[in-house]
Amino acid sequence: MFSDRMPKALRFVLITLALAGTYLLLQHFWLGVAELGSRWQTRLDWSSTAKDAAEVAARSREAEARLPAERRSGAFRLGWQLGYVAELLGSQALSDVTLRQQGDARLAPLVAEAGVLAESMGVGPATWPAVTTADEFARLQTRFEDDESGLGQRIESTLSLRHRHLYLAGVHAGINQAVVMASGGSLFNGSSAALFVRHATLAGVPPATWMDLTHAPEGSTPALRVARFQAALMRFDAVLAASPVEGH
Numbered sequence: 001m002f003s004d005r006m007p008k009a010l011r012f013v014l015i016t017l018a019l020a021g022t023y024l025l026l027q028h029f030w031l032g033v034a035e036l037g038s039r040w041q042t043r044l045d046w047s048s049t050a051k052d053a054a055e056v057a058a059r060s061r062e063a064e065a066r067l068p069a070e071r072r073s074g075a076f077r078l079g080w081q082l083g084y085v086a087e088l089l090g091s092q093a094l095s096d097v098t099l100r101q102q103g104d105a106r107l108a109p110l111v112a113e114a115g116v117l118a119e120s121m122g123v124g125p126a127t128w129p130a131v132t133t134a135d136e137f138a139r140l141q142t143r144f145e146d147d148e149s150g151l152g153q154r155i156e157s158t159l160s161l162r163h164r165h166l167y168l169a170g171v172h173a174g175i176n177q178a179v180v181m182a183s184g185g186s187l188f189n190g191s192s193a194a195l196f197v198r199h200a201t202l203a204g205v206p207p208a209t210w211m212d213l214t215h216a217p218e219g220s221t222p223a224l225r226v227a228r229f230q231a232a233l234m235r236f237d238a239v240l241a242a243s244p245v246e247g248h
Contacts, residue, residue, distance in 0.1 A: 049201045056202050060160035067159060073241040074121050075155060075163040079170025080177070080233065081114040082128045082151075083144070083192075087178035090131035090140055123154040141191055144171045165203040166240065172196035173213055173233060180229045184222025188215065209239050 085107055092103045111126070118126035127150070129136070129143040136143070145168070147153055156164040172192035179189050193214050200210045212232035219225035 053202050053204050056161050060162035063160040073237050075166040076170040078117050079167040080174040083171035083174025084178050086128040087175045090137040093131040122158045162203050165199040169196050169199035185217045185225025
């Protein structure tokens with residue numbers, strides 16, 4: 001049950017709150033150049049995506065019949081954790097050694113938790129695209145989509161194609177959580193939002209479940225905006241754990 005996983009989720013919140021202050025202006029620059037505002041209008045060919053989602057469901061059905069339901073939320077959570085880690089560490093890649101070491105130390109518990117989760121699902125190790133240059137950071141989403149680490153393919157081979165899409169939906173939700181946490185909800189990564197919508201749709205998750213994760217959270221204060229985005233993430237995770245996805 002979702003309540004059984006609350007301690008881990010709360011630890012994740014505490015870690016992300018501690019890291020928000022270390023986020024660099026580099027990410028703010030990229031978001032400003034891209035003119036990504038507080039609400040992103042995703043552009044999707046919904047009929048085509050719905051057809052593709054049916055194909056994903058058909059290709060995943062046999063594998064999913066032997067898997068426990070909690071693997072769905074596990075795949076999403078793994079992506080969520082790694083997307084968040086990659087975004088924050090990437091934003092610090094051009095900083096001095098001391099700042100990078102501080103970021104590594106603060107993220108270590110979350111990295112360890114992701115590693116345990118990946119191993120428990122048989123898809124380890126939990127790896128993400130490393131960032132050493134501004135160009136590598138700017139292409140972070142593309143590098144996840146291209147499966148540079150090979151983790152996406154391991155998830156598809158060990159679990160199912162649907163689980164791979166849930167993992168990638170988690171990656172892009174995690175990237176945006178880093179942006180929201182660091183900016184107090186004043187910035188939002190529209191590219192990751194669009195990719196999140198694509199993967200959530202292909203995984204057969206109903207739109208009502210994830211609409212609050214597709215735009216910058218509303219609220220009169222930074223704390224309220226951050227809390228609302230975090231709550232939307234936890235609702236999405238809870239739905240995956242509790243309910244069958246479409247086409248299953």
